Amino acid sequence: MMHLAADLRTLALLGGSVAAVLVLLYLLRPRRRRIEVPFGGLWQRVLAQSEARVLGTQWRRWLSLLLLLGIAALIWSAAALPLLAGRNTPDTQVQAPHTVLILDCSASMAARDGQIKDRLARGTTRLQEAIEQATELVDAAPPEDRFVLIAASGSARVLAGWGTDRAALRQAIAALKPHDAGLDLHRALATAEQALTGYHRAAIVFVTDGGTPLQGDAASARPEPRHVWVGPARAAMQAPTAAQAQALVQKALAHGFDNLAVEHVGLRPDPADPGRGTLTLRLRNDTLRDQAVQISVAASATAQDVVEFSRDSALRRVQPAVLPPGSSTQILPDVDLDAPRFAIHVQPAPVPGALQDQAPFDDWGFAVLAQRRELGVLLVSAQDLFLEAALHAGDRTRVQQIAPERYHPEDFAAADRPRHGIDLVVLDNVAAPLPPGMPGLRLLLDPPKSETPARFAHNPEIVPRAAEHALMRGVSFQDTNFDRVRLLPLQPDDMVLASVAPSGPVMVARQTGVREIEWGIDLAETDLGGRYALPLLVGNAVAWLAGEDEPVLGPLELGRPWAVEAPVAGLAWQWREPGQAPRRARAAGTQLLASSEIQGIHTWTAPDGHQIARPTLLPASERPGDVHALGLAWHAPRRVQRQDAAQAWTRSAQLLLAALAILALEWLLYLRRRTL
Amino acid sequence: MAEAKTGSSALRTDLFDAGFLGRVEQLALLARRMATSGQRAQRRSRKVGSGIEFADHRDFAPGDEPRSIDWSLFARTRRLQLRLYEEEEDLRVYFLVDRSLSMDMAPAGQPTLLDRALQVTAALSYIALSNLDRVAVVPFAQGVAAPMSPVRGRNQFFHILRLLSAIAPAGRTSIVASLAAFVRHQPRPGLCVILSDFYDPTGLGNALRDLSLRGFEPMVLHLCDRTLLDTTVAGDFALVDCETGEERELCLTPALMARYREAFAQFSEEIHRAARQVGARCLTVDLSQSFDDVVMKVFRTGGFLG
Numbered sequence: 001m002m003h004l005a006a007d008l009r010t011l012a013l014l015g016g017s018v019a020a021v022l023v024l025l026y027l028l029r030p031r032r033r034r035i036e037v038p039f040g041g042l043w044q045r046v047l048a049q050s051e052a053r054v055l056g057t058q059w060r061r062w063l064s065l066l067l068l069l070g071i072a073a074l075i076w077s078a079a080a081l082p083l084l085a086g087r088n089t090p091d092t093q094v095q096a097p098h099t100v101l102i103l104d105c106s107a108s109m110a111a112r113d114g115q116i117k118d119r120l121a122r123g124t125t126r127l128q129e130a131i132e133q134a135t136e137l138v139d140a141a142p143p144e145d146r147f148v149l150i151a152a153s154g155s156a157r158v159l160a161g162w163g164t165d166r167a168a169l170r171q172a173i174a175a176l177k178p179h180d181a182g183l184d185l186h187r188a189l190a191t192a193e194q195a196l197t198g199y200h201r202a203a204i205v206f207v208t209d210g211g212t213p214l215q216g217d218a219a220s221a222r223p224e225p226r227h228v229w230v231g232p233a234r235a236a237m238q239a240p241t242a243a244q245a246q247a248l249v250q251k252a253l254a255h256g257f258d259n260l261a262v263e264h265v266g267l268r269p270d271p272a273d274p275g276r277g278t279l280t281l282r283l284r285n286d287t288l289r290d291q292a293v294q295i296s297v298a299a300s301a302t303a304q305d306v307v308e309f310s311r312d313s314a315l316r317r318v319q320p321a322v323l324p325p326g327s328s329t330q331i332l333p334d335v336d337l338d339a340p341r342f343a344i345h346v347q348p349a350p351v352p353g354a355l356q357d358q359a360p361f362d363d364w365g366f367a368v369l370a371q372r373r374e375l376g377v378l379l380v381s382a383q384d385l386f387l388e389a390a391l392h393a394g395d396r397t398r399v400q401q402i403a404p405e406r407y408h409p410e411d412f413a414a415a416d417r418p419r420h421g422i423d424l425v426v427l428d429n430v431a432a433p434l435p436p437g438m439p440g441l442r443l444l445l446d447p448p449k450s451e452t453p454a455r456f457a458h459n460p461e462i463v464p465r466a467a468e469h470a471l472m473r474g475v476s477f478q479d480t481n482f483d484r485v486r487l488l489p490l491q492p493d494d495m496v497l498a499s500v501a502p503s504g505p506v507m508v509a510r511q512t513g514v515r516e517i518e519w520g521i522d523l524a525e526t527d528l529g530g531r532y533a534l535p536l537l538v539g540n541a542v543a544w545l546a547g548e549d550e551p552v553l554g555p556l557e558l559g560r561p562w563a564v565e566a567p568v569a570g571l572a573w574q575w576r577e578p579g580q581a582p583r584r585a586r587a588a589g590t591q592l593l594a595s596s597e598i599q600g601i602h603t604w605t606a607p608d609g610h611q612i613a614r615p616t617l618l619p620a621s622e623r624p625g626d627v628h629a630l631g632l633a634w635h636a637p638r639r640v641q642r643q644d645a646a647q648a649w650t651r652s653a654q655l656l657l658a659a660l661a662i663l664a665l666e667w668l669l670y671l672r673r674r675t676l
Numbered sequence: 677m678a679e680a681k682t683g684s685s686a687l688r689t690d691l692f693d694a695g696f697l698g699r700v701e702q703l704a705l706l707a708r709r710m711a712t713s714g715q716r717a718q719r720r721s722r723k724v725g726s727g728i729e730f731a732d733h734r735d736f737a738p739g740d741e742p743r744s745i746d747w748s749l750f751a752r753t754r755r756l757q758l759r760l761y762e763e764e765e766d767l768r769v770y771f772l773v774d775r776s777l778s779m780d781m782a783p784a785g786q787p788t789l790l791d792r793a794l795q796v797t798a799a800l801s802y803i804a805l806s807n808l809d810r811v812a813v814v815p816f817a818q819g820v821a822a823p824m825s826p827v828r829g830r831n832q833f834f835h836i837l838r839l840l841s842a843i844a845p846a847g848r849t850s851i852v853a854s855l856a857a858f859v860r861h862q863p864r865p866g867l868c869v870i871l872s873d874f875y876d877p878t879g880l881g882n883a884l885r886d887l888s889l890r891g892f893e894p895m896v897l898h899l900c901d902r903t904l905l906d907t908t909v910a911g912d913f914a915l916v917d918c919e920t921g922e923e924r925e926l927c928l929t930p931a932l933m934a935r936y937r938e939a940f941a942q943f944s945e946e947i948h949r950a951a952r953q954v955g956a957r958c959l960t961v962d963l964s965q966s967f968d969d970v971v972m973k974v975f976r977t978g979g980f981l982g
Contacts, residue, residue, distance in 0.1 A: 039875035040917030
């Protein structure tokens, strides 16, 4: 290859030099024969009469120069062809014999670019375009080239290794599908680098729409990936600079997309009627025009994905709306919440009498209400009517009250829940510890004897310190008076929820394998405002201790690693992805570790009946319009067709004949000019 | 059209050798015979004055001499008319010889237009001197040099010859400026023989008319070299104007030469037209013609000493 490049450089230098000399000589022109005439004015008059002929003469001069250069170029080509053919051995044909082909299979690759009219004509997604590009790249490569195919989304899957079976490689490329996930470019590049270890002439070709990856930077990889952009970013392939490339991309993006997206789903039970709630949707319209849509809300107790919702759900609402371009919020009040799982479908409003769109654009969103199971609460208290009443106020608590002297923690260990049916314990001024593995609330206005000296504050001003915590939701101590509060001693990892200014904690949440709350306040020693707040505080505490503190469970971002908090540690959880069979979940302490690219509702179920259900959501980076042409564009290495020597010499002879023909033409022109 | 030729600044004594002088003598005799056969040898001036030859009548005006009144005519017509007589005086013949560089163009070894002009001037001068007329030679190019006083008598011929021999080609042709300067230096009108190729970029203009209005009687001898028109040279050339030095590149083709000949014919016709407009005679003299043929042609055309 280096020899060939050197030959090419030499030939190019030689050809350029000859052309430059020819042009220079032509411009210098040989000195014409000078003839003295008695009266130039008469000649001036003659030439003025035939100005057009003078222009014709000038034109002939330049034509003559062009012909001369053409002759030189033909002679140069005739000389170069045999040389190139001789040098073009198989081992120098390939610049990058080992290529890792990374195809972006993230969610944005499912987008169809352009407006409806164009899209119906083409009907291809970005991934289909990427498949075509990758197939062309593979087809154009010599048989000696080796490829590795990596499908990149939230994960990096090697679909074809170094091999010579091109048919299998093409099949693997053709079978690629877009995933409901963001792009983890770092993982894909790490896999590619690993595949290229030990190969010197190697390249990474990244076929992508230019979407923003969740993590990773192409420039950091070695060799630096070359991009084949599809979709709107494809316009940047021929741009010489990054700025011009981005400008071309923006121009292509200006046409918008036929795309609707569910960006966020919020579901809030009505405080007055927990059986009904308000659905808040943030929808995105990428069409750059007002789009009439139909929003469908379906509810189910068990469905996890679109297929299951269509089979086993109840349609709760069908509501038309007109979405302006960009993101907008739609509020659907008074939604029946009798089932915990919801699927929201947004699609263009059907037009009566119109043909069905061959490539519809729509999106799904999912929401899950927190599980509202009955909780067994053990209240260990001498007599506290306020506290007992607050616990009973919850519509799903089953309170079992015992006297402190009858309380033995080991009788209520978490492991024995099937026997005693207790989910959490409330200790009202009881010095004894919580049962093993059992979450609980400790009200400790009177400290244990081990704590000396105990600290108290009288008529304090209590300030919330973690207003965003689930325990403090809806709670304010403003204008609430307490006679006396106890300042709690802090332990490592304690979260102070409320304190007496400046630094006397009175409410603490603790989570060291099991959730625990301590209060240093006595609600019997507060005024009316505090007593009204008690049921709310207790309700929040019970929900948090039971792991059901969120009314709507936050979505999990597809393609990213997840750590789902489990209310009880040490159980053998089963994870079920939508549409997949259950399998053993990985756990680290109370966190369940997972990652998936399947959109829908993921569930984790414990043997004791606990179940966690979490909806998924596409990463915000997977917006079809969020594309950038960053990095280097891929241009196929210039490959000279292999020619045998005879063919090259034949071509060379043809070129020489052509040069002679042009020379004869030039000579005829000269003779014609002389004889005119 | 010829290769550049070095202008001759030496005396042109070879132009006026013994053969030339003998030929001039014969021409003078021939001219005198032609004059006695049909025309008078002496040429009268156009000046109307106190001679004895009746010229014309004109109306009487206060201040005129009463003795000039034609009383016979008055008796017949009852109109007061004066009799006018031509005033006899010596004719002055001015030879305006173009000595610009364009007159010095000729193939090597061939006579130039200036040579021919000088020979014709010498011959005509001899004839005029023989006719007792006054002769002055006025070389010109961009202007006129110091004026020469007209001379009279055959013995002045060699003075004329020395003067002609000393004329060296130089400068550009400027007919208008030269004739205007000539008029300023020579207040007395006479016959004005202009020998030139008339290669003046500014043209002839009204020079002949101005000359005529001043009382001069112009006679134009347009000298040319037709061998330059018949050239068969072709190809790319750089034409250099011998007077201005301006250079112009062209591809000389037969077609272009044909157009050049047309342009020259048109140019020559323009000179003739300008002469006709003032009643002057105009002869085109080709270099191939011998000087005596030219002289005879001048006499046959008339207007010279006629």
